Amino acid sequence: MKATDISNPEYFHKVVDCQYACPAHTPVPEYIRLIAAERYTEAYIVNWESNVFPGVLGRTCDRPCEPACRRGRIEEEPVAICRLKRVAADNKGDISSYLPEIPLIKNGKKIALIGAGPASLTVARDLAPLGYEIHLYDDQELGGGMMRSQIPAFRLPESVLNEEVGYIIDMGIHTHFKTYVSSMKEILEKDYDAVFVGTGAPRGGDLPNLPGRWDAKEHVHIGIEWLANVAFGHIEKIGKKVIVLGGGNTAMDCCRTSRRLGGEQVTVVVRSPFKDMKASPWEIEDAMREDIPILNNMPPKEFVIENGKLKGCDL
Numbered sequence: 001m002k003a004t005d006i007s008n009p010e011y012f013h014k015v016v017d018c019q020y021a022c023p024a025h026t027p028v029p030e031y032i033r034l035i036a037a038e039r040y041t042e043a044y045i046v047n048w049e050s051n052v053f054p055g056v057l058g059r060t061c062d063r064p065c066e067p068a069c070r071r072g073r074i075e076e077e078p079v080a081i082c083r084l085k086r087v088a089a090d091n092k093g094d095i096s097s098y099l100p101e102i103p104l105i106k107n108g109k110k111i112a113l114i115g116a117g118p119a120s121l122t123v124a125r126d127l128a129p130l131g132y133e134i135h136l137y138d139d140q141e142l143g144g145g146m147m148r149s150q151i152p153a154f155r156l157p158e159s160v161l162n163e164e165v166g167y168i169i170d171m172g173i174h175t176h177f178k179t180y181v182s183s184m185k186e187i188l189e190k191d192y193d194a195v196f197v198g199t200g201a202p203r204g205g206d207l208p209n210l211p212g213r214w215d216a217k218e219h220v221h222i223g224i225e226w227l228a229n230v231a232f233g234h235i236e237k238i239g240k241k242v243i244v245l246g247g248g249n250t251a252m253d254c255c256r257t258s259r260r261l262g263g264e265q266v267t268v269v270v271r272s273p274f275k276d277m278k279a280s281p282w283e284i285e286d287a288m289r290e291d292i293p294i295l296n297n298m299p300p301k302e303f304v305i306e307n308g309k310l311k312g313c314d315l
């Protein structure tokens with residue numbers, strides 16, 4: 001047997017399965033112990049240091065830590081690691097004294113961050129305490145990226161998002177909101193020492209070649225664009241009968257949002273078998289609990305149009 005190599009920090013990561021499975025390597029046992037001792041503020045800060053948005057993640061994380069949890073091997077369910085993050089966030093006190101101090105005298109380096117989603121905000125959070133002057137560009141009015149524009153408010157209340165984005169913006173970040181960066185050359189010509197591009201990957205799936213797709217196009221929506229229109233208040237209702245094509249988490253957000261906007265008969269249609277659906281099991285459960293049937297193994301063949309009106313989908 002090979003000797004254990006404790007000079008490799010990965011060894012210590014791997015010892016705690018849930019911590020290793022978390023992409024941010026959040027020290028899960030440490031913050032759960034603090035919660036057990038009712039030290040919610042400190043538990044929140046342990047999370048904040050690792051994953052930046054504990055209140056957001058306590059509601060929305062895809063929780064790869066939970067399948068890795070050892071309790072799952074001997075009990076029916078793993079420890080509810082994700083929701084415990086929310087417990088700390090909801091019960092914490094004033095965290096201001098725990099936040100890093102922002103130096104008044106800067107280190108002379110200026111950084112541009114393009115996009116104000118979680119990626120750029122994390123860079124801002126990590127560099128501002130080191131004395132960097134941070135300039136944050138985003139075409140939207142507020143920071144948050146897809147956390148604000150795509151994750152529905154019934155899963156992530158705006159107040160939680162504003163609070164956690166605010167902790168970062170209040171670190172003296174120079175914000176340039178409502179500013180679309182259309183030329184990298186222009187940014188590079190400014191006197192930034194480094195530029196971070198955190199513009200995301202905002203392209204939804206379409207079925208451009210499915211017969212009928214363009215014959216009633218005002219009634220056929222792309223998931224992530226439709227969710228953004230709902231988030232920004234451009235869409236407030238939907239017809240009574242809704243078909244959601246797709247089996248990922250975006251589809252689950254779309255069907256549950258449709259329910260809330262007046263959809264009475266909302267059906268999800270998935271090409272794959274139920275067990276191969278991409279959506280997380282808890283997202284599927286939540287949709288089914290809202291009486292949304294999921295029809296599987298049904299690749300859509302065409303949009304059915306009668307007299308110029310969308311009537312359904314041939315499966």
Ligand SMILES: Cc1cc2nc3c(=O)[nH]c(=O)nc-3n(C[C@H](O)[C@H](O)[C@H](O)COP(=O)(O)OP(=O)(O)OC[C@H]3O[C@@H](n4cnc5c(N)ncnc54)[C@H](O)[C@@H]3O)c2cc1C
Binds near residue numbers: 060139144146180
């Ligand atoms: C429907 C849906 C639900 C999701 N649910 C979850 C979930 O429950 N849990 C989870 O962990 N993740 C979820 N995600 C994924 C998560 O939102 C993304 O992984 C995350 O937001 C990506 O962060 P980012 O900073 O890379 O980019 P984004 O969040 O996309 O932010 C990029 C920002 O850059 C701005 N921008 C782009 N181009 C320019 C430009 N040229 N000039 C200026 N600004 C620009 C955009 O407006 C945006 O504000 C979901 C995604 C979708 C679509």
Ligand code: SF4
Binds near residue numbers: 051066081082
């Ligand atoms: S809930 Fe998410 S952020 Fe928290 S420990 Fe698990 S994977 Fe990491």
